[in-house]
Each structure stands twice: as structure tokens, then as C-alpha cells.
Amino acid sequence: MFNLLRKTLYERRFFILGWSLGLAFLGFAMTSFFPSFSGGEIDGLLESLPPALQGLVGNLQDWKQLPGYIGSQVFDIRLPIFASILSILLAVGITVAEEDKGQLRTLVALPISRRKIIMAKWLSIVIICFIASLAVVIGVEIGVITIGEDLDQTVLVRLGLFTWLLITALATLIFAIGIASGKRGLTTGLGIIIAIGSFLLTTFAQSVSWLKDYEWLSFLHYFPAPEIAKGTVEWGNVIFYLTLIAVSLLVAFIFFPRRDIKAV
């Protein structure tokens, strides 16, 4: 299994490198903007926004303190978009894209059980998501050093770990759809609906009153980054993502070993 895990990671080395650099830059760039936000340079502009639109840019009070700013501007508003794209590309690439190319058939022809294939591929997702989350954290850390601020390291540890959990859960869900169904359109479509739908639902629920009742359906409802940055970790949210991972894996383990592999 570790042979396959190593192979999967090796084949995605440029994907990992590219995304890590990109996410680290996101963390660094957004953190380096903090002095402008905290110094009141754009307070006037933001206060002139209608209340409904203020919801789209996050809680203004969060911007005054570095932990709240990072939680809101990096992890709550921007990271989920990129995390969603990362999850979809990674999970689709590792499942249905390989099957469409015939590489999954080559793999299944080897003396590697289908269960081990699931485990190795999923572990590669876990590792890649960890590296991506770590890259954001490192980017933010470099940004904090650059602007000469102090930040309690536990804030970044909490946010980093929760981000890891979020991306892993989303990628695992899409992975399970892909490996269980073998259908590229279904996997990509559902992945986009879940990821982008969640982002839109959570973002606009702050401004569109009737959406508030459905916001719990969003994948991001369970990732309140500003609260996590301030030190509040709701274990119910952790359990939600862990349960989702477990159920997704269960689906993968039930369906993949019993379904036909697509012929090319």
C-alpha cells in the first residue's frame, strides 16, 4: 500500500508544489494587508456599505485584531474558494481522471486489493491536504513576521488543523463519489455543487434573510474560522467533518470493490 501511496504522491509532486506556493502566497499577501485594514484606512468605505453588503466582507470588528483578521479574511472568506477548487481537482484527478485514462485498470491488474487502493489514494489526499494547509499557515506566519506583528502561535495551529480537516473532508467526499461511481461528470458536478454551493450559501446567508434557515446545509457552516481564531473550537464541528470522512470512506469501501472498472 505504501508503494502505491508513494507513487500517487510522486505523480502529484508538481500539483503539490504549485498549490502549496499559491496558498502560501495567499496567506502571506492577505496578512501583509493587515496594517491597512487595522489602521482604519478603509473603515470609512466599509461603514458606508449597506448592512446587507457588509456581511459579504466579514465582521468589521474582526478586522481590528490580527487573529480575527486572519480568521476572517484568510481562512473564512478566501481560503474556502481555493480549498474547494483544490479538493475537486485532487479528488477528481485521483479517481475518475485516472480511470478515464485507463490507469486505474492498470493498477487493478496488479496484486493490490481494491481496498488497499482506496486506502493508499485516500492517505495521499490526507497528506496533500496537510501540506496545503501547512502552506497557508507558513504563508501567514511569514506575513506576520514581515509586518512586525505578534501572533499567538496556537491561533495558527488551530486554524491550520481545522483547515486540514475541512479540505480533507471535502476532498474525501468528492473522492468517495468518484471512486464509488467511476463517473466523471457526476463527480465533478456534485463536487462543484457541494463546494461552490456551500461557499455561496454561507456567504450570502449573512445578507439574504431567507437563506439563513438553510445555511446549516453548507459545508462551511461547520468551519467558523473567525471563532476558531479567537479560540472557540466547537467539537460538534470536528465531529461533523470526521463523521463525513468516515461515511464517505465507508461508501468508497462498499461500492468500489464491487463495481466494474471502465474499459478504455
Next chain:
Amino acid sequence: MINPPVIEVKNVSKVYSGVAAVDDVSFAIQAGEVVGFVGLNGAGKSTTINMLLGFLHPTQGEVYMFGEKVTLPNAATSHQKMGFATGDMALFDGMNGKQYLEFIARSYKTSTNSDTYKKLVAKFEPQLDKKINTLSRGNKQKIALIAAFMSDPEVVVLDEPSSGLDPLMQQHFLDLVREESEKGTTIFMSSHYLNEVIDICSRILLIKNGKLVKDIPTSELEIGAGKLVRVVTKAKVSPPKAAEHIEHEKRIDSYVLQFLYKDKALRLQEWLGSLPHLQDVTISDHTAEAAFEDLYDVEGATNV
């Protein structure tokens, strides 16, 4: 005590949307046999092979490898003793040839330091340092064949294995199959190259429209025996008594008669001389391709 067959297919069918790609196929292959699996495109060869390997589950029937029933979840168990290659094998193109073969070796718990591996590399001379996605089809095929044989498997299943190889490499491949056969390796291969099948296989399975229509020793194929005769006449004529595999074709202003003739040449000459309004005659050797065409048409007509 009789050993169970290493490959056994029992009444296997595979149906897609109501259409049978493989229809009630049964055969058994004993250890050490080299068996060719022949049929036109879409006849059901690859689907049958995909069920042997556990890529597809049969709609009905059962497949056994080494006496154990193959199911999709347990197929990997039999793969430890099997090699597999296809003519269009999707290799892992993010790797180079060496990395790919090292990955395969580790999967089989063997090593690229083995004598078998070294011999295969010496035989096929693959480009191991180049990334797989930059290799030509033939060079990818060499790597796929090395991967199939490098673990000293008991059974090798090959689906159009030599397509893409140049004639020299094709010859190396045939030599390899002969050497493996002498070692007792069981080989089950589909191929479009009929001379290749006749050359190396001891037995031939013929599949048409999903049905197995013939299972014969290669020695029973009537290759090279007789001549293929084709005459064009103005009026319809009857073939000579000794004619076999007769085919008539009516054209706008002529009739074409084709048959296999194994009797004395003098009698054929007399028959040709007796034909009224003879327009054209072609007499050619009865090639392997022609033998298969005959077999395919005749058996297909009676069994499908």
C-alpha cells in the same frame, strides 16, 4: 490426480443494456498451455479478458483462476501469480520507464535486480530513462511487456500484446513467449496477428458476436493446404466436387465464385477449361488469414 485448470470460464455472459457482449462462453486452460483468443473487433475478446482479470463482473456464469472463483473484491489475490499486458496499456505517465518498472516490481514483491528483469530489458531494450508520456506506442508496449513477465508469473494474460511493436521486437516477443512456454508458463493471448497466434499457440479459441464458436488445437487448422481459387464468370457456375468453403457473389454483369481447393491440379485445370464465359481466374496460397476467414465464416454461420 488431475490438476484443476489454471483458467476456467464457466457459462460466462456479460450484458450491457440488454446486449450480450459475451454470451455463455465456457473454456478451460491447463497449466503450461499457450492459447490464442481470436475474433474480430467487438467479438468479446477484451470483455472476456476483463472478466478474467476481475475488472468486470460477469452478468452470469463464473470465472476461476488457479481453482479459486474470481470476484471483483478478491481478484488481486490471483494477480500475484499473473502478468497482464494490453496493446494500449495505460502506463503511469508521470514516471519514467525505470520508475514504472520499479513500482511494478515492488507491487509483486520482487526486484529490478532479478535475472528475469535483466534478461527482459536486454531483449526489448526499452528507453527506461525517458518519461513515459514522451515515449512512442511501441516503446510503451515494450515496458508493458517487461512488466507482464518480470515477476515470473505462472499465468500471463495478453490482450493484443504485440500491436505497436516493430517486426524485430515482435520477433523478440514471440521468442519470449516460446521461452516462457518451455518454462511451463501458461499464456492466454488475444491477437489480430493470426500468423503470430498460429506460430506460438498450441490451441485457438475463436469468438464471434460474444459466442465461443471454435476451440481447436492449432495443428488442426488447415493452413497452407490447398489453394484459394477465385473465378469470375458471366453465368453462374457450380464449383468442382472437391471445393470447400464455397462463396458465391452476384455482381451486376458477372458472378464471382471463391473456394478452397485441395484436390489434384489437373482436375482443377479441367474444370476451369469447362467453364463457359470465363472472365478472370485468381489462384493463391491458402494463408493463415484465409484459414481463419474460412473458419470464422463457417463456424459463425452454424453457431450464431
